[in-house]
Amino acid sequence: MRVYGWLMWSVGLGACAGVPGGGVPSRYGFDTVRGGCARNPALCATLEGQRVPVAVGVVAGTARATLQSLDVAGLQALKKEMEACADQARTEVLVGHAGAFAGPMPTAKECKEMTVDGRGRSVTWAIRLGVEMHEVALRCAGEKLERLRAGGYLLEPRYRFNRKTGEKSLVGEEEKAALLRQGGEGLKGTLEPDVVLHAGDPLRVEAVFDFKFRCVNFTKSPDWRTYPSGHTYAGRNQGDVYQEAFGPRVDLIGPRSEWSW
Known part of the structure; x- marks a missing residue:
């Protein structure tokens, strides 16, 4: 999101909210804003001010002493907490838009219809709902992790990854903001x-979770996307790239199948 330099690749449907050139893929995912931002970070520079106010995770995650490594049971417990955040995000956002759609959830047609977001931008409902769900999910994740694993997590960190050496480095918030102001190259x-x-x-890195929200059929398990033409990782599966960079413990997080209000 965000809205975020790499925000949701399912949040957006093809491009950053409110920027020209956006398209709507057939799956109506909520995470495509992320894809548009990734292809051209400069397009999302104006969205940086909308970052979810949970940056405490970034600070705590870099400032505290070494924590106990996660075992399988611990990782699964945290994954369930993240799934609960995805459920909460879906419910909170859709309830907040009650009456906007013919039913409690948008149809494929409604996902493609235009609306105006909170900043006055004209976007599809798929983009708007996805951005809002992503914001709620991240806020929830930050609150839970600050309680359960303070000092051992980051929210939306940005990494440089050298595929030849396998080394990675963390891009600081100030550096990221400066690079965005310069066009994002x-x-x-x-x-x-x-x-x-x-x-x-x-x-x-011990584990990575990535939120994905569909606009329709969102109770179906989310899928990793394939990087588009022109991207550094064009043609590759996003999950495969994440595993190469961060290790095997990489999971997509979406709402669980049961619907709850």
Whole structure:
């Protein structure tokens, strides 16, 4: 999101909210804004001020002493917490838009219809709902992780990854903001997962969670996307790239199948 330099690749449907050139793919995912931002970070420079106010995770995640490494049970417990955040995001956002659609959830046709977001931009409902769900999910994740794993997580960190050496480095918030002001060229090819878990060192990643929200059929398990033509990782599966950079513990997080109000 965000809205975010690499925001939701399902939040947006083809491009950053409110920027020209956006398209609507057949799956009506909520995470395509992320894809548009990744292809051209400069398009999302104006969205940086809308970052979810949970940056405490970034600070805590880099400042505290080494934590206990996550075992399988611990990781699964945190994954369930993130799934609960996705459920909360879906419910909270759709309830907030009650009456906007013919039913409690938008249809494929309604997902493609235009609306005006909170900043006055003309976007599809798929983009608007996805951005809003992503914001709620990240806020929820930050609150839970600050309680359950303070000092051992990052929200939306940006990494440079050298595929030849396997090394990665963290892009600081000030550097990222400066690069965005310069047009975003220096951020191309960087990776920005939603949630990174670590044991005190952000470069020693223990697990990654990425939120994905569909606009229709959103109870179906989310899928990793294929990077588009022109991208640094064009033709590759996003999940495969994440595993190459961050290790095997990489999971997509979407709402669980049961619907709840």
